[in-house]
Amino acid sequence: MSTSQKVVVVTGASQGIGAELVKAFRKLDYRVVATARSVGSSDDPNVLTVAGDIADPATVQRVIAAAVERFGRVDTLVNNAGIFIAKPFTQYSAEDYAAAIGVNVSGFFHITQRAIAEMEKHASGHVVTITTSLVDHAIDGVPSVLASLTKGGLNAATKSLAIEYAKRGIRANAVSPGIIKSPMHAEQTHAALGALHPMGHMGEMSDIVNAVLYLDAAPFVTGEILHVDGGQSAGH
Numbered sequence: 001m002s003t004s005q006k007v008v009v010v011t012g013a014s015q016g017i018g019a020e021l022v023k024a025f026r027k028l029d030y031r032v033v034a035t036a037r038s039v040g041s042s043d044d045p046n047v048l049t050v051a052g053d054i055a056d057p058a059t060v061q062r063v064i065a066a067a068v069e070r071f072g073r074v075d076t077l078v079n080n081a082g083i084f085i086a087k088p089f090t091q092y093s094a095e096d097y098a099a100a101i102g103v104n105v106s107g108f109f110h111i112t113q114r115a116i117a118e119m120e121k122h123a124s125g126h127v128v129t130i131t132t133s134l135v136d137h138a139i140d141g142v143p144s145v146l147a148s149l150t151k152g153g154l155n156a157a158t159k160s161l162a163i164e165y166a167k168r169g170i171r172a173n174a175v176s177p178g179i180i181k182s183p184m185h186a187e188q189t190h191a192a193l194g195a196l197h198p199m200g201h202m203g204e205m206s207d208i209v210n211a212v213l214y215l216d217a218a219p220f221v222t223g224e225i226l227h228v229d230g231g232q233s234a235g236h
């Protein structure tokens with residue numbers, strides 16, 4: 001087994017930004033562990049897929065164990081799995097709350113804990129988490145308290161992890177997207193969603209992928225919340 005090839009774990013890898021991240025990391029010759037509930041198997045021997053609910057610690061245990069068994073280490077974790085439920089605050093159900101906390105918060109916590117435990121063995125590693133610029137700049141007409149509650153916590157936890165591990169070779173960063181053309185948004189909504197950005201259009205999945213790749217190759221960058229949002233977080 002080559003030890004020079006890096007190993008990345010990507011969550012939410014069955015579609016959208018996660019699936020694009022898998023392709024982009026493969027182009028850079030990383031070995032990839034791809035996980036999501038509905039992720040299919042891969043013909044590529046350097047892509048290992050593990051199906052499961054990221055909120056479940058048992059899934060996380062399987063993902064990290066499989067990464068170590070097959071590829072020997074974990075260099076990068078991309079916490080990309082996430083859900084967005086836009087509802088007026090008083091209309092959120094207990095199920096909405098549990099789902100958002102489960103995927104966005106528990107889905108970050110358990111796998112980040114296990115991945116960093118592996119990174120510590122080599123005194124090197126990088127955690128990148130996909131959050132949202134709604135955290136910094138809420139939008140009238142897009143009720144999003146559960147997104148802010150969960151992803152805002154992830155931005156804060158990213159900075160906290162960055163400081164805790166700064167002298168131990170492990171970096172933590174986040175990418176904060178605007179609204180991105182992914183399967184999350186039906187095509188007929190794109191014009192209206194685009195108008196919510198100062199630049200007047202939505203972002204592409206490649207914008208987020210390129211930001212993740214930049215952060216992964218930036219050894220002096222940690223604790224950064226990189227906004228890739230057409231100006232949303234700057235103002236309106």
Ligand SMILES: NC(=O)c1ccc[n+]([C@@H]2O[C@H](COP(=O)([O-])OP(=O)(O)OC[C@H]3O[C@@H](n4cnc5c(N)ncnc54)[C@H](OP(=O)(O)O)[C@@H]3O)[C@@H](O)[C@H]2O)c1
Pocket residue numbers: 011012013014015016017018035036037038039052053054055079080081082083084103130131132133177178179180181182183184185
């Ligand atoms: N698109 C946007 O406008 C936008 C804006 C800001 C932030 N983001 C963030 O970017 C990330 C990727 O979003 P996207 O646009 O690519 O969304 P997407 O197309 O809906 O993909 C979401 C991914 O998360 C996975 N996922 C959802 N629930 C899961 C669970 N319980 N366990 C495991 N995996 C789960 C899905 O896979 P399965 O269904 O197969 O499990 C899927 O692979 C998310 O964190 C999202 O919050 C997106």
